[in-house]
Amino acid sequence: xxxxxxxxxxxxxxxxxxxxxxxxxDDYVIVETEKGLQYGKINGIISSENSEGYKNxxxxxxxEDRKEYYKLLKSAEEALEKCxxxxxxxGLNMHVINAEFTFDRSQLLFNFTSDERVDFRELAKKxxxxxxxxxxxxxxxxxxxxxxxxxxxxxxxxxxCARFLNHIDAISMNMAKNQNLALNPSKINGLCGRLLCCLQxxxxxxxxxxxxxxxxxxxxxxxxxxxxxxSVDILNRKxxxxxxxxxxxxxxDSNE
Numbered sequence: 001x002x003x004x005x006x007x008x009x010x011x012x013x014x015x016x017x018x019x020x021x022x023x024x025x026d027d028y029v030i031v032e033t034e035k036g037l038q039y040g041k042i043n044g045i046i047s048s049e050n051s052e053g054y055k056n057x058x059x060x061x062x063x064e065d066r067k068e069y070y071k072l073l074k075s076a077e078e079a080l081e082k083c084x085x086x087x088x089x090x091g092l093n094m095h096v097i098n099a100e101f102t103f104d105r106s107q108l109l110f111n112f113t114s115d116e117r118v119d120f121r122e123l124a125k126k127x128x129x130x131x132x133x134x135x136x137x138x139x140x141x142x143x144x145x146x147x148x149x150x151x152x153x154x155x156x157x158x159x160x161c162a163r164f165l166n167h168i169d170a171i172s173m174n175m176a177k178n179q180n181l182a183l184n185p186s187k188i189n190g191l192c193g194r195l196l197c198c199l200q201x202x203x204x205x206x207x208x209x210x211x212x213x214x215x216x217x218x219x220x221x222x223x224x225x226x227x228x229x230x231s232v233d234i235l236n237r238k239x240x241x242x243x244x245x246x247x248x249x250x251x252x253d254s255n256e
Contacts, residue, residue, distance in 0.1 A: 003051040005044035006031055013167075014043060019057040028061035035136075036106035039069045065103075072101045076108075079131065083110055086126055094118045097140070097148050107134045113145050143168055146192035153190060160197045168197055175199040179206045180216075180234055209234050213254050224250050 004023055005014040017031050027042045032055045039061060061069075080099040087094055094114040101108050108131055112118075120137045127135045140148070143161060150162040161168060176188045176199055190196045214220050218229045220241065227243030227250070237254040 001051070003046045003054060004029075004042050004057065005046055006040040006057075007043050008038055008040045015040075016046065016051070016054050017057045018051050018054045021057075021060070023057065023060065028066065030058045030061055030065060030103060032056050032058055033102070035109075036102035037104040039065060039072075039103045069103065072103065072105070076101050079108060079127075080110070082130065083123070083127060086123055090123055092118055092120065092123060094120070094139075097145055101133075105133055107136060109136045109138065111138050111140050111144070111148060113140060113142070142192040142194055143197075146190065151191045153196075154187075155198075159191060165197060169200050171195040171197065171200045175203045178203055178210065180232055206234055209237055213237060214239060220252075222250060222252055224248070 001018050001020055002022065003016055003018050005016055006029065007014055015031075015033075017029075019029075023029060023042050023045075025042055025044065029040060029042060031038050031040055034055075037058065076099040079101075080096060083096050083099060087096060093116060094112045097111045097113060099108065099110050108127070110127075118139065124135045124137055146159060147161040147165075151159050153159045157163070171194070173183070173195070176183060176195065179199065179202065181188055188196055188199065213232060213234065214229045216229055216232055219226060220229060222241055222243055224243045227241035229239050229241050230249070231240045233239065239252050239254065241250055241252055242248065243250055
């Protein structure tokens, strides 16, 4: 038996399943999940050594499954609009982001954002009465909202969380400082208004490259005399120093 990683959305997280048959990458499959059956695409073949506890791939998806999946997407869009209308009628302080049916329609999930805790019991009751399935309303944060919606980051590419990040670790202001970035929110915050995800997974390289390098404001000795460090290029391990009474700017290579 082999194990496979499967995605339910292009920008979504990968989940792991066991398969009794041989599947190929990009095959569409029907899988068993805790929430019911789901339609997904295989995006990797993994080691089966730690496969205990994985749910199963039920079968390869058929053309009829594909048609049903697109019907579900349309139904979810309609459910989203209905939910938004109910939220407005009930006067709830929440913004519904998306809606999603499981493939067997055993559950209808809504993701929403809010600045406060929301009592959505009446909303869930009305939705259950309309769709006759189990309703789940899940409050998500700003990062999760950006992941669901997607967008273009300041680098000009699709935002990392929507493109490839499956898990986002803690991100701190110290990471921006380690990378010698100006602490300007417009420069170090992403579309979600939180610190850029790339600060976290680039931090280790910056820390390694900065070993033995001076900081801006340090006074160091150079072959041209003593001077003050005015800028640092961490990745290239170079810095600029003003030396002498005439404040001549010289570049120092820390690799030399």
